[in-house]
Amino acid sequence: MITKGYATKVHDEYLSRNDGKVWYILHHGVYHPKKHKIHVVFDCGTSYQRATLNEQLLQGADLTSTLIGVITRFRQEPVATMADVEAMFHQVKVPPEDADLLRFLCWPDGDINKDLVEYRMVVHLFGATSSPSCGSYALRRCAEDNRDLFAMQ
Numbered sequence: 001m002i003t004k005g006y007a008t009k010v011h012d013e014y015l016s017r018n019d020g021k022v023w024y025i026l027h028h029g030v031y032h033p034k035k036h037k038i039h040v041v042f043d044c045g046t047s048y049q050r051a052t053l054n055e056q057l058l059q060g061a062d063l064t065s066t067l068i069g070v071i072t073r074f075r076q077e078p079v080a081t082m083a084d085v086e087a088m089f090h091q092v093k094v095p096p097e098d099a100d101l102l103r104f105l106c107w108p109d110g111d112i113n114k115d116l117v118e119y120r121m122v123v124h125l126f127g128a129t130s131s132p133s134c135g136s137y138a139l140r141r142c143a144e145d146n147r148d149l150f151a152m153q
Helices: 067-073 098-100 133-143
Strands: 007-009 028-034 037-043 103-106 116-120
Touching: 007 098, 098 116
Parallel strands: none
Antiparallel strands: 007 116, 028 037, 103 116
């Protein structure tokens, strides 16, 4: 996540930020035996002082296409496309002023003898209430913004 730019180290001048716009998210690794890699899972539902990050986020509109809608559109156009965007939520940036709400702690190189380092996510998280709506909106907006590049002649 760090090498891909999904998370960045919190700079020293921001470590003491105390304006109420800092949230730390618990995370853990889950090993996928078929892919032979560890996937980091963030828990946006963990509570602190009876509040969770997900309770603070707006869910947004459900922009996912329904099966009936897709089938009905076959009557309008002869071709349909489908895609599975890899790490879709990680392709959508979080506004910089909101990134400190997605902080997490990590030991460098997994060495617990070293000091913890604070990171912050700069992209949306799988498991955050707002991510599906933000991801779907970004995908639709990208398609609209680039419609002329791919229009059939």
